[in-house]
Amino acid sequence: MSELVRLYSRGGDDGETSLGDGDRVPKYALRVAAYGTVDETNAIIGMARLHTADDTDIDAMLRRIQNDLFDLRADLSVPDRFLPDPPPAPDPAPTTPPVPPLRVHDRQVERLEREIDRMTVDLKPPESFVLPGGKPVAAWLHFARTVARRAERLMVELAANEPLNPTALRYINRLSDHLFAVSRLLNDKGSADIQWVPGQTR
Numbered sequence: 001m002s003e004l005v006r007l008y009s010r011g012g013d014d015g016e017t018s019l020g021d022g023d024r025v026p027k028y029a030l031r032v033a034a035y036g037t038v039d040e041t042n043a044i045i046g047m048a049r050l051h052t053a054d055d056t057d058i059d060a061m062l063r064r065i066q067n068d069l070f071d072l073r074a075d076l077s078v079p080d081r082f083l084p085d086p087p088p089a090p091d092p093a094p095t096t097p098p099v100p101p102l103r104v105h106d107r108q109v110e111r112l113e114r115e116i117d118r119m120t121v122d123l124k125p126p127e128s129f130v131l132p133g134g135k136p137v138a139a140w141l142h143f144a145r146t147v148a149r150r151a152e153r154l155m156v157e158l159a160a161n162e163p164l165n166p167t168a169l170r171y172i173n174r175l176s177d178h179l180f181a182v183s184r185l186l187n188d189k190g191s192a193d194i195q196w197v198p199g200q201t202r
Helices: 030-051 056-077 106-121 136-159 166-186
Strands: 016-018 024-026
Touching: 024 030, 030 056, 030 136, 030 166, 056 106, 056 166, 106 166, 136 166
Parallel strands: none
Antiparallel strands: 016 024
């Protein structure tokens, strides 16, 4: 568990920030944008949870997702390093083994899938695309869903340029589907959804 001694470090005053492995990169770097957008998604889910205190199952589910998103941030903050040459011979003196980076695990993706499947059983099939809205909690979850999609786009772009944990990509993809399902469930199982009527406002 990391311990925060103070809120500011002055380390970012020059427009750079440190990744989880200590490398310094510009704050506009794609990797920083990706995990920053994951953080944004997490904050919006926190707003949604202001409306779920009376639904302990849904609130616990969203709380687990918030913790997962910190795992995902940690995953993204430490790049995979592929050594082109064999590592040097180990030092004969006893050393403390390095701590492996935290990576999103298949089990976290599988849990999202199980929850999506369970929620979908109770949902009224939509007759058209669903517009963000309905109850306040559903609107917040739609907001979180769209930001999760933006995080996914950034992660896909990052993966095209650098090695990235494929399970992290699977997680963020499932998450937006999960948030859509929760939003519909909390919109009276879909009956309070606002549906798109093509051409209605022409």
